[in-house]
Structures are given as structure tokens and as C-alpha cells.
Amino acid sequence: MRRIIRRTAIALLGIASFACQQDGPPPPSESAEIQGIQVATDAYVAYQHADCETVYRLTRPDLLAAMQATELRYSLRLVRGFCQELDGDQPAARATYREAIQEAPTSFAAADARERIRILDLLADDPGFLERVERAAQGPHGPSGSREPAERPPALYPPLARAAGIEGFAVVEFGVDPAGRTVDPIIVDSEPPFLFEATALRAVRGWEYKTKRKADPSQRHVIRIAFRTAVEPVLVDEEPGTSSARPPETD
Structure with a gap:
């Protein structure tokens, strides 16, 4: 696990740097950053194993609201939307995707969220799409x-x-x-x-x-x-x- 966290930390340095250049928030403390990295790693590994219960626990709205506004938070919100969509709760998934878009319109997560909404619209509006x-x-x-x-x-x-x-x-x-x-x-x-x-x-x-x-x-x-x-x-x-x-x- 330590190896995964270290690799994640290195990979996220560029993400955090890019986010600071865009939005200009003060950088998080080292302990908060490590904690956020741990949460992100656990949530994405859980999603890989179809463990949406863990994803929901790690991406509770109050936890996301307390995180630094970076791609890390936006992507955690996105994976929560993925789980909601997989669980058949399309209204909740749409709301989560819209939050990701409104929060950071130019983020990678927002681009993915727009694509999911487009697909959901096709499924709803085009009977022949599926x-x-x-x-x-x-x-x-x-x-x-x-x-x-x-x-x-x-x-x-x-x-x-x-x-x-x-x-x-x-x-x-x-x-x-x-x-x-x-x-x-x-x-x-x-x-x-x-x-x-x-x-x-x-x-x-x-x-x-x-x-x-x-x-x-x-x-x-x-x-x-x-x-x-x-x-x-x-x-x-x-x-x-x-x-x-x-x-x-x-x-």
C-alpha cells in the first residue's frame, strides 16, 4: 500500500500544480494532502473492484466539501457519479455530474461528466440508441x-x-x-x-x-x-x- 500511495503522490503533484495555476487556492497542508491521496487511491481501487459501497463512504458530500478544490476532488465526485449510474440512480448521477461541471468546468473530470450526461440523454431521448x-x-x-x-x-x-x-x-x-x-x-x-x-x-x-x-x-x-x-x-x-x-x- 505504501508503494501505491507514493506512486499516487508523485502522479498527483502535476495535478495539484495545474489546479493551483488555474484557481489559485493556497496549497493544502502536507497531512491533508496525504490524507486526500489515500482517499483517492482507496476510492478508485474500490471502484475497480465494483465496491460502490466503499466509494460512497469515501466520497460523501461533506468529505468532498472539506477537500482542497483540485482535480483530485473533482475526480472523486466523478467516480461517485459512476457508482450512482451503475446502481441505476440516473437522477442522482446527473446531479453529481452537473456538480463536477459547475465546480470546475475546465477540469478533466468535468469533460468526462459532460460525456456521461450526453450518453444519459441519448438513452432517454433516442429509443434506438441502446x-x-x-x-x-x-x-x-x-x-x-x-x-x-x-x-x-x-x-x-x-x-x-x-x-x-x-x-x-x-x-x-x-x-x-x-x-x-x-x-x-x-x-x-x-x-x-x-x-x-x-x-x-x-x-x-x-x-x-x-x-x-x-x-x-x-x-x-x-x-x-x-x-x-x-x-x-x-x-x-x-x-x-x-x-x-x-x-x-x-x-
Whole structure:
């Protein structure tokens, strides 16, 4: 555990520095910072093991309110929202995500929270969205390498997940138009749930492929983005095998 805390502390130095540059609050005391790091590590490891009871205990609103306003607090609020969504309490999850956005609109956690709200809106407003995700999980998809990449910037590792040593993946299904732009990327599988989905979607939306005039715009492609703490940049696997894909949670 000491090794995990030390690694987390090192990783969070950059997070705290960035937050101070943005908001300018006084730095927390060393003891408060170590305590916050311990809480963040425990909460994210608990989430990795589907232990939302522990996540709720460590992210109580009164505890979060007492923490320094940094990415650490925002990301703890985000993981609380993940658990609420997994437990089927979408109104509570929405409220938590909105808090994360209002508290720090430019934070990494806020970007992820916006993505979760977008998905919840799709599930509520588009009756065919869940069915489309389930079809995407079963394929068929375009053959690997059917479109040649021009530029594929890597997805960014969620800062608290990296700091806590959490690894996983997200499988994204998407189209590519004749001009090489990606079209309508959707998540068809991920582990742990939600944690790497938003950053994977943001990355794929920014990818570009070589132009292909005779390209079939209806052809869909699938790719696995793997998040490994010891590897930079994030790996991209052209043959993810999505037979065990998990559709989004519903009420």
C-alpha cells in the first residue's frame, strides 16, 4: 500500500500544480494532502473492484466539501457519479455530474461528466440508441486496416486512474467518411465501466484517416484502446474482439 500511495503522490503533484495555476487556492497542508491521496487511491481501487459501497463512504458530500478544490476532488465526485449510474440512480448521477461541471468546468473530470450526461440523454431521448450499441457489440465491422490512418492522437489517461494504478480498456465503434473524418463513435465495451470511455471517445473524434473517394460511409470500424500505466502512448489494438461487450446501463 505504501508503494501505491507514493506512486499516487508523485502522479498527483502535476495535478495539484495545474489546479493551483488555474484557481489559485493556497496549497493544502502536507497531512491533508496525504490524507486526500489515500482517499483517492482507496476510492478508485474500490471502484475497480465494483465496491460502490466503499466509494460512497469515501466520497460523501461533506468529505468532498472539506477537500482542497483540485482535480483530485473533482475526480472523486466523478467516480461517485459512476457508482450512482451503475446502481441505476440516473437522477442522482446527473446531479453529481452537473456538480463536477459547475465546480470546475475546465477540469478533466468535468469533460468526462459532460460525456456521461450526453450518453444519459441519448438513452432517454433516442429509443434506438441502446439497440444500436448492442448491434455494434455483435458486429460485423470493417476489416482491420480497411482505412489507412493519417493522424490518431492518443487518448489521455484519466489522472486519478493513472495515479491509483488503475488499468483497463474501452472499445469504440465508429464510421469514417470519404474525407477521412470519424463519424458517430460509440462505446461498445469497457472495463472498468465508464472510467476510460469519455477520453476514448474524445480521442477517436479527433482522429483522421486518409481520404478515400470510394469509401462506404455506412461501414463501421471497431478499435480497442488499452490503458496501461507503464505504456505511453495508450495502445491501440485493431482487433479487439468485442463478443463480450457490455451495453450501457439502463433503469
